[in-house]
Amino acid sequence: MVIAQKPATKPKEITVQKFKPPKLKSSLGSRSDSAATVSVDEAVQLVTMPLTITDDKKTVYTISSYQCMYKRRAVTENEETGKVSPITSMVANVFKTTPLPEIWKKTITEQLKPGEEIFFFDVVVKDAQGRLMFAPNLKLVIQ
Numbered sequence: 001m002v003i004a005q006k007p008a009t010k011p012k013e014i015t016v017q018k019f020k021p022p023k024l025k026s027s028l029g030s031r032s033d034s035a036a037t038v039s040v041d042e043a044v045q046l047v048t049m050p051l052t053i054t055d056d057k058k059t060v061y062t063i064s065s066y067q068c069m070y071k072r073r074a075v076t077e078n079e080e081t082g083k084v085s086p087i088t089s090m091v092a093n094v095f096k097t098t099p100l101p102e103i104w105k106k107t108i109t110e111q112l113k114p115g116e117e118i119f120f121f122d123v124v125v126k127d128a129q130g131r132l133m134f135a136p137n138l139k140l141v142i143q
Contacts, residue, residue, distance in 0.1 A: 022057075023056055024061065027053075028049055028140070029045065029046045031046060038140050043108075048099060048109075050099045062125060064125060065095065066121070066123040068093060069090055071088055071089075071118075072088065073088060121138075123136070
């Protein structure tokens with residue numbers, strides 16, 4: 001008498017189609033990708049425009065979320081000596097819609113000065129099939 005186990009059956013192999021994400025381009029008005037040096041007047045206009053993400057074929061992608069940071073110049077006062085010295089102050093938030101909310105647009109347009117920066121980063125977009133991808137960052141340096 002022989003007692004044996006049944007041979008294990010191999011699980012079916014699942015084939016996954018490899019996805020190569022397209023080369024994306026982040027743009028705000030006429031400015032796109034990486035760092036752009038702009039005047040205060042141009043930056044005020046750009047802040048009111050929607051952030052758009054496209055590929056080489058001009059396909060527009062839906063923005064899932066992005067972060068925006070406003071790096072502004074400020075001053076601090078030493079309590080002991082009363083001496084005022086320049087510093088930088090940063091304000092950032094995560095957004096799910098574009099353009100920026102009214103409070104951000106108002107704050108930036110009223111306070112924007114040369115030497116400050118507006119930085120759009122961690123931009124996540126969704127394609128027609130629902131796949132999420134990162135888009136390039138966009139930085140505006142104000143001169």
